[in-house]
Amino acid sequence: MTTAEIAAPPVYAEYGQRARAAIVDSLLIGFAVGALVFGLSVFAARGGPFANLLSTLAYLIYLAGATLYYTVCYAEGGQTIGKMTTRTAVRLDGDEDRPLGYVRAFIRALFPPFFWVLIIPGLLDVLWPLWDGKHQTLHDKLVGSVVVEI
Numbered sequence: 018m019t020t021a022e023i024a025a026p027p028v029y030a031e032y033g034q035r036a037r038a039a040i041v042d043s044l045l046i047g048f049a050v051g052a053l054v055f056g057l058s059v060f061a062a063r064g065g066p067f068a069n070l071l072s073t074l075a076y077l078i079y080l081a082g083a084t085l086y087y088t089v090c091y092a093e094g095g096q097t098i099g100k101m102t103t104r105t106a107v108r109l110d111g112d113e114d115r116p117l118g119y120v121r122a123f124i125r126a127l128f129p130p131f132f133w134v135l136i137i138p139g140l141l142d143v144l145w146p147l148w149d150g151k152h153q154t155l156h157d158k159l160v161g162s163v164v165v166e167i
Contacts, residue, residue, distance in 0.1 A: 027113040029152045030105040030164040041099035042086075050082040087126035091162075092119040100164075110151070110163045121160040128156045 061071035095106035095116040133139030146152040
C-alpha cells in the first residue's frame with residue numbers, strides 16, 4: 018500500500034468556521050423565508066378564493082423552511098451555502114467521505130430548535146464544540162455526524 022492510498026485523518030471544522038457558516042445560513046434563510054411569507058401574506062390579505070390556502074402555505078414555510086433547507090443540503094452533499102463559504106461539510110462520523118442521508122439530516126436539522134425551547138440545552142448545544150475533541154455539537158453527537166474541512 019502506497020502513501021497515496023492511505024487516507025489522511027479528517028480535519029474537524031473549528032468553532033469560528035461553524036459560527037461563520039451559521040451566520041451566513043441564518044441571514045440567507047431569514048431573508049428567503051421572510052420574503053416568501055411576506056409575499057404570500059400580501060396576496061392572502063387581498064382575499065379571494067385562495068386566501069386561506071396562501072395563508073396556510075405562508076405559515077408552513079415559516080415553520081418548516083429552515084428545516085427543509087438544512088435537511089436537503091446535508092443529505093445531498095453535506096454543505097449549506099454557509100458551509101460552502103467556510104469550506105466545511107457535514108459528514109458521517111467514521112466515514113467522512115459520505116453525507117448523512119435524509120433521515121439523519123432531518124433529525125439533525127430538527128433538534129436544535131427544540132434544544133432552544135429550554136434555553137440551557139440550546140446554549141450547551143452551540144458551546145459544546147469548544148471543548149469537544151471532534152468539535153461536535155450535541156445534535157452532531159445525536160445523529161453521529163461531524164463537520165470537517167474540505
